Amino acid sequence: MVDLYCPTSSQLTPNDRVLFLDFDGVLHPDDVYRTQSGLELRAPGQLMMHAGILVEILEDFPPVKISLSTSWVRILGYRRARAALPLELQARTVSSTWHSRMPRAPFEGYDMHNRYQQIRAAVTRAGLTNWIALDDDPFESWPDHDRRLIRTDPDLGLSSALTQEQLRVKLRALMGM
Template sequence: MLDSKLSTPSRLKPNDRILFLDFDGVLHPDDVYRTRRGLVLRAPGQLMMHAGILVEILKNFPQVKISLSTSWVRILGYRRACAALPPELQALTVSSTWHSRMPRAPLEGYDMYSRYQQIRAAVTRAGLTNWIALDDDPFESWPDHDRRLIRTDPDLGLSSVLTQDELQARLRALMETE
């Protein structure tokens, strides 16, 4: 049974240390499609196959909270997207960049923005200063001047040791900020 906190996304607080988390290309390969049977990975492996890696990394950073920056929230809703994660990550998840009160029509509002713009909007709304993002950023929407993105290889995601090392270094730096 899902925790009751999963039914409604919590608000982020300005002093929170946030990891904006994408799923596709991060927790499993980016080859995910919506079918009549639900979301299906059309690559070797399984959905959320690298989530355990993130669980282990975040054990060393208990102050970090997760905000979902994945299209899964838009497609499935916050509760179902969060429920796809292992319980350890569900417990850390406090929000998402998309909320049900946003327009659902395609190419309206939220859908017009890049992932970077979606995250920046959430950051601005919450007044966040301590955050990073883990995303494969397939459209390369992230501006070069903003170094808060840990860009994953869309096929390897968090299985890449280099990505794991970069994430840990960025999390350590995030803990050192005021």
Template sequence: MILFLDFDGVLHPDSAYLVKGRPTLKAAGELFMWAPLLTDLLADFPAVQIVLSTSWARELSFSRACRWLPDGLRARVIGATWHSSMKHQADGFSLSQTWWDTANRYQQIKRFADRAGLVNWVAVDDQPEGWSADDRDKLVHTNGDTGLSDSRVLASLAARLGGKP
């Protein structure tokens, strides 16, 4: 099972901004304050692997985005919907804007899932816009202000991962 994981609005409130190149939360709490809830939930699902579906991978780089995660989550990360090669044309020149920049979160995830031949996946995200009715059951939608701190969201994620609701 693959879990596509957004950061903002999921692991902390959707109020994170880059300030002098460093992510800063401009809301009550701290960055990744709800990550332990996901770590605890995933303890019951050892086969779940994570693909980052967060803009942090583009803005900071995949490796820097990963370093923000606690060890228990970082060890499960196998990739991201964004890869730095996406910003280069075939001739090696950099693009100022890429397909990924204009795609909604669902399109980014779906493209990754299709290319990897994934069938068994779920996404946890606070951006429900653009999701196909065919894959809507794969989205665990969070409120950007409460993320995974909402027990109903955690129960929904557990159910989608194969646990009890």
């Protein structure tokens, strides 16, 4: 089993304000499948269809950095997953919860942990205190006592006005506004 708390190279520092970002169920519906021709959305719309909403919201919060907490990093690698984002989000993206030094075999190490545990391990590695997460959390892994999650509807993602407002509120709090 891999130690999720092992030191890894990260561009995060303890004082950073960080948004952990999932893709599926957030930036597009959670109906994405890996095919021979790549990742394919099997719902109306297109991949990253709500990314522009996140770009717009984050304009008011310039210091916020992004750490990818999406399975895309494990499947495609960090560079390719990051490249799927619009340039404005790529520029903010500095790390991910999964690193290439972790085993790729299913159900080993990293895959044995839920999303909350994966994010908490990344938080511990970087020594972060100011962070939130944007995720559809389909397995309800987030503990009730931790209020840093903005849970999206897996079909609506960031297209929901309520989710957008919840994100703005948590970003303001993250920034101490």
